[in-house]
Amino acid sequence: MTPILKFHFFETMKTLLLAPLLASVTSSAFADVSVTDAWARATVPGQPVGAVYMKVSSSNAVRLVDIQTEVAKDVQVHTMHHHDGVMKMREHGELAIQAGQTVELAPGGLHLMLLGLKKPLSAGENLTVKLTFEDAKKVRNTSVVSVPVRPLGK
Numbered sequence: 001m002t003p004i005l006k007f008h009f010f011e012t013m014k015t016l017l018l019a020p021l022l023a024s025v026t027s028s029a030f031a032d033v034s035v036t037d038a039w040a041r042a043t044v045p046g047q048p049v050g051a052v053y054m055k056v057s058s059s060n061a062v063r064l065v066d067i068q069t070e071v072a073k074d075v076q077v078h079t080m081h082h083h084d085g086v087m088k089m090r091e092h093g094e095l096a097i098q099a100g101q102t103v104e105l106a107p108g109g110l111h112l113m114l115l116g117l118k119k120p121l122s123a124g125e126n127l128t129v130k131l132t133f134e135d136a137k138k139v140r141n142t143s144v145v146s147v148p149v150r151p152l153g154k
Contacts, residue, residue: 032059033097033133038147040114041107042123050121051078052112052129052147056095057102064095065140066132073116075129080108097133123151 038054050072056064067075077095095110097103105111112129114121121127127149132142 033062033141033143034058035131035143035145038129038145040121040127040147040149042149042152043117043121044152045120047120048115048117050114050117051107052114052127053105053107054112054145054147055102055104056097056131057100058097058133059099060135061099062097062133062135064097064131065134066130067112068130069114069127071118071121071127072114073118076113076115077105077110078113079110121149123149125149 034057036055036057038052040050040052043050052069052075064077067077069075077093095103103110125148127147129145129147130142131145132140134140
């Protein structure tokens with residue numbers, strides 16, 4: 001086989017072998033996750049916890065698997081519910097967002113609990129929250145959200 005034919009043969013084989021692999025990579029693009037209406041409530045000095053609220057939607061089913069912020073030692077998804085006339089809060093675990101659905105994190109329900117605040121949350125400031133989502137194929141994507149802090153009582 002001449003050098004030119006050998007080159008074309010190997011280039012053709014590479015194209016035939018790599019095309020399906022490249023197609024599978026591009027078809028596994030991450031879901032379109034949208035985070036809107038994010039906010040946190042100001043805290044008083046010495047308060048060790050805070051909360052962040054928002055709306056999260058996705059074009060495909062995803063799970064919120066990791067949350068980080070510079071203002072707290074830990075962040076967890078928490079839920080609140082009434083039980084025998086008493087409001088109870090507990091860790092929710094990973095948050096599932098179904099395809100085409102919006103999950104609202106709001107006061108009195110699901111929310112992000114900021115544990116071990118490093119400083120009080122002050123009205124007018126913004127904090128940054130990193131949200132890592134994972135789809136069914138275990139592909140991860142991180143969204144960085146700027147969260148405005150509202151005054152107490154608002």
